[in-house]
Amino acid sequence: MPLAAVMTAPNQPVEVQQLPEPILEKGGIIIETLYSEVCGTDVHLLHGRLEGVPYPIIPGHFSVGRVVETGGAVSDVNGKLIQPGAIATFLDVHETCYNCWYCLVAKASTRCPKRKVYGVTYSAKDGLLGGWSELIYLKPGVKVLTLPEEVSPKQFIAGGCALPTALHAIDRAQIQIGDVVVVQGCGPVGLSAAILALLSGAGKVIVIDKFESRLVVAKSFGVDETLAIRADDPRQHIERVLELTNGHGADVTIEATGIPIAVKEGLNMTRNGGRYVIVGHYTNTGEILINPHLEINLKHIDIRGTWGIDFSHFYRMIELLKRHSDSSKNIAWSSIISRSYTLKEINQALVDVEQGSVLKAVIQPNLS
Ligand SMILES: [Zn+2]
Ligand SMILES: [Zn+2]
Incomplete structure (x- = not known):
């Protein structure tokens, strides 16, 4: 029987449990997990900060593995047959209906109320529906892609859920050349x-x-300037951005902190007529005071939220990794990974992610 790490209830240690073998349906796929990840969402799950989560759950929403068996002929979105042995990944979001007001009228499918998410909204009682498990069961209709040979499983998981999320935010930011x-x-x-x-x-x-260690990694990827937030001088980074932009502020600012005050600071670092994209507020962390005249209307600023990802972001993420893979010496994605953990080390991984002592924690459920 396969082993999986189960979050039994909020604020309880995660337990490694033996769970029943998946029952393969027509159109379903069983994969043997190579990598999954621990991200900020999993820390929120641990503390019960997301609504409607059916504990006990097997967390792990972004994963990659080797196809063990398929229930008959199953193809990916390009019509390619998915064969046993292939390295495959899947979009965690499942059962978007394309039949409701959100999907059809608002064209905001990431707000579809029918959506289910692997590792978040499925109970461990429903099967191996999360990545912190030796095996993952992909239900019929889960959107699967096989990795191109240029992209290793490690590169894929280094991108993880953060990369398509950022890709969505970048779409919303509409960066122009030179911005x-x-x-x-x-x-x-x-x-x-x-x-x-x-x-x-x-x-x-x-x-x-606020962490110098993270800024060092950003530098290694070629960003131009890194600014550490100083506790003794909390406006210094704002002043520095204004200095670096001739007093105007940035054309585009992207918030990826999940800290409310960052939004007020971000608006103050963005130029008149600029764009401000919020992607870091996945849970409710409270409120801040904004001056609607000075900080929004007078600035003629665009403020845009970014909720979740859809299949297009996931698909384009893999195309991006293929074009800029480690092997071509373009972008060293794998260097984003700070540490790999086994199933038994999951509680440590959660602590490390919460404390920010690792940038990216990955799980290898089949290593012991
Ligand atoms: Zn819908
Ligand atoms: Zn995530």
Whole structure:
């Protein structure tokens, strides 16, 4: 029987449990997990900060593995047959209906109420539906892609859920060639956004974080300026952005911190007529005071939220990794990974991610 790491309830240690073998349906796929990841969402899950989560769950929403068996002929979106032995990944979001008001009228499918998410909204009682498990069961209809040979499983998981999330934020940011882009926060999403801003033709990319260790990684990916937030001088990074932009502020600022005050600071670092994209507020962390006249209307600023990802972001993420893979010496994605953990080490991984002592934690469930 396969082993999986189960989050039984909020604020309880994660337990490694033996769970029943998956029952393969027509159109379903069983994969043997090579990598999954621990991200900020999993820390939120641990503390019960997301609504409607059916504990006990097997977390792990972004994963990659080797196909063990398929229920009959199953093809990917390009019509390619998925064969046993192939290295495959899948979009965690499943059952978007394309039949409701959100999907059809608002064209905001990431807000579809029918959506289910692997590792988040499925109970461990429903099967192996999360990545912190030796095997993952992909239900019929899960959107699967096989990795191209240029992209290793390690490169894929180094991108992880942060890369398509950042890609969505970059779409919302509509960067123009030569723009000055500020990224607030250098966790996996912020770092990915900074890399994508460079690829999008930004004239200058400035990354802000409180951890020097993260800023060093951002520098290694070629960002132009890194600014550490100083506790003794909390406005210094804002002043520095203004200095670096002739007093105007950035053309585009992307928030990837999840800290409310960052939004007020970000608006103050963005130029008149600029764009401000919020992607870091995945959970409710409270409120801040904004002056609607001075900070929004007078500035003629665009403020855009970014909720979740859809299949297009996932698909384009893999195309991006293929074009800029480690092997071509373009972007050293794998260096984003700080440490790999086994199933038994999951509780340590969660602590490390929460404390920010690792940038990216990956799980290898079949290593012991
Ligand atoms: Zn829908
Ligand atoms: Zn995630």
